[in-house]
Amino acid sequence: MSYATERMKDRFSRLPFAPTHAMLVLFAGRPQIGARGGDYSENEARLRPACEELTALHPGHRFYVSANAYPLPAVQAARLAGLGWIGLNGLLNVPGVGSSVTIAAALTDLPLPESEAGGYCEGCALCAQNCPTGALTYQSGNRRFARELCLSHRRQKDGLPPDREGYYGCDICQDACPHASGN
Numbered sequence: 413m414s415y416a417t418e419r420m421k422d423r424f425s426r427l428p429f430a431p432t433h434a435m436l437v438l439f440a441g442r443p444q445i446g447a448r449g450g451d452y453s454e455n456e457a458r459l460r461p462a463c464e465e466l467t468a469l470h471p472g473h474r475f476y477v478s479a480n481a482y483p484l485p486a487v488q489a490a491r492l493a494g495l496g497w498i499g500l501n502g503l504l505n506v507p508g509v510g511s512s513v514t515i516a517a518a519l520t521d522l523p524l525p526e527s528e529a530g531g532y533c534e535g536c537a538l539c540a541q542n543c544p545t546g547a548l549t550y551q552s553g554n555r556r557f558a559r560e561l562c563l564s565h566r567r568q569k570d571g572l573p574p575d576r577e578g579y580y581g582c583d584i585c586q587d588a589c590p591h592a593s594g595n
Contacts, residue, residue, distance in 0.1 A: 423483030431519035539585035
């Protein structure tokens with residue numbers, strides 16, 4: 413069994429039941445960061461009433477609210493659900509919205525219809541050209557994201573305060589993307 417399979421198996425073993433499907437919800441806007449942390453708890457508060465209603469509509473099936481889509485690999489799950497495509501920076505790009513979204517999920521054992529998966533960025537490379545640390549590179553069709561160089565990743569991992577109010581890191585890759593809202 414591969415490391416990834418073992419990791420996913422471990423993640424799902426912590427849930428109160430074994431979900432077979434996920435309903436993904438996208439909330440537009442970048443997570444707002446402050447003294448109370450990100451807005452994922454607000455996502456949970458918005459999603460919980462829907463799960464309670466679904467439980468009433470589908471007795472015998474269970475629903476588990478995940479404000480940040482854990483234990484799913486949220487971005488890949490959203491791509492596979494056809495909600496968007498993955499950019500060079502590893503973020504989900506949603507048509508008409510860009511990558512300024514948070515992903516939540518309702519994990520369930522209710523069978524759901526299949527959807528058509530999204531793809532990956534075509535590679536205009538504006539995000540890579542504007543990345544101040546070189547975390548993103550795209551040359552001759554070869555893409556690379558060096559998470560350890562990404563300011564957003566480093567700020568979250570090391571618990572550093574944001575450079576700009578409301579941002580985990582620099583988020584320049586999101587601002588540079590022609591698919592971002594307002595570009």
